[in-house]
Amino acid sequence: MQLIKSDINIDFLGKRKIAFVFSAILIIASITGLIVNKGPNYGIDFAGGALIQVKFTQDVSTAKLRDSLSGLNFKDLSVQDFGEPQAHEFLIRTASIDTVGSGLSQSVSSAILQGTGLTPEIRRMEMVGPQVGDDLKKQALLAIFYSLLFITIYISGRFELKWILSGVTAGALMAAVYFLSVFNVSMPILITGALVVSLILFWRLRLKFAMGALIALIHDVFITVGIFCILNLDFSLPIIAALLTIIGYSLNDTIIVFDRIRENIKGETAKVAFPEIFNKSINQTLSRTILTSVTTLIVLLSLFFLGGEIIHNFAFAMIVGVLIGTYSSIFVASPIVLAVSVKGQKK
Secondary structure (H helix, E strand, C coil): CCCCCCCCCCCCHHHHHHHHHHHHHHHHHHHHHHHHCCCCEECHHHHCEEEEEEECCCCCCHHHHHHHHHHHCCCCCEEEEECCHHHCEEEEEECCCCCCCHHHHHHHHHHHHHHHCCCCEEEEEEEECHHHHHHHHHHHHHHHHHHHHHHHHHHHHHHHCCHHHHHHHHHHHHHHHHHHHHCCCCHHHHHHHHHHHHHHHHHHCCCHHHHHHHHHHHHHHHHHHHHHHHCCCEECHHHHHHHHHHHHHHHHHHHHHHHHHHHHHHHCCCCCCHHHHHHHHHHHHHHHHHHHHHHHHHHHHHHHHHCCCCCHHHHHHHHHHHHHHHHHHHHHHHHHHHHHHHHHHHC
């Protein structure tokens, strides 16, 4: 199936400066969101505490519900609507879990009954200790970091046949991250520093395809996290799963473009400018890129609108990731590879 004619010739790389400005705006907005909100709005999985979902048979205000729970002296108590207004469902969050299990649900039910005169239906209860939350946060960051490094090994080996060089570089970075993490260095700072060092090494070693893929993937993950911060959405373990899925999806799209670029470079007998080859490659794979993205988005939109509140944030993260990932394969990854290739050609 071909949505776009094979002889189409859109000058994508001629618009790369506009794309870079657009990406810069998204990144600045993401950084602003992170600073204003002091990081992501961590859910129970990472922040620790308790989450209780309650349902009523008739209308009750969040203010009245919050007042009825004030006597329990919960730390950082929050009450918010959940789902459709006519569902009369609420999420109760607290950072304190001194009482666990059935004792907590019984205390909440009794306090609500006394304060509102209504008996709530406890539909869900989740509890995570603060230490477990910190450990999950560190493991999630390491999972994203290691996945990015393993991807660069694969890209360098497949497209540049530099398995050993990329493997040794990635291995040294992983060892450094593990060694420093033992000494309780802040994990976000550690991962950020390691990624910056990775990009510098890839630039110096001329691992252009690995560098293009890594920058594009960092671009996709960072903007997705930034949008979650701007919208103040919960950042939980399902969102980490969504980010790892986004990395895989975006990489698949990028590899298709990279593979065609490599084939076209090898197939050119005359001296053809790199920008022309890159544009030709992107246009040749454009139909497949759009078809893959559209079919994926149809499923994700169905999940977003019909899947219920529990899967709502996961589906939203995937929708943002697919859109940004498709965009970055064309306007971020390919221009980076072109820039490194042109510099190497001049030398």
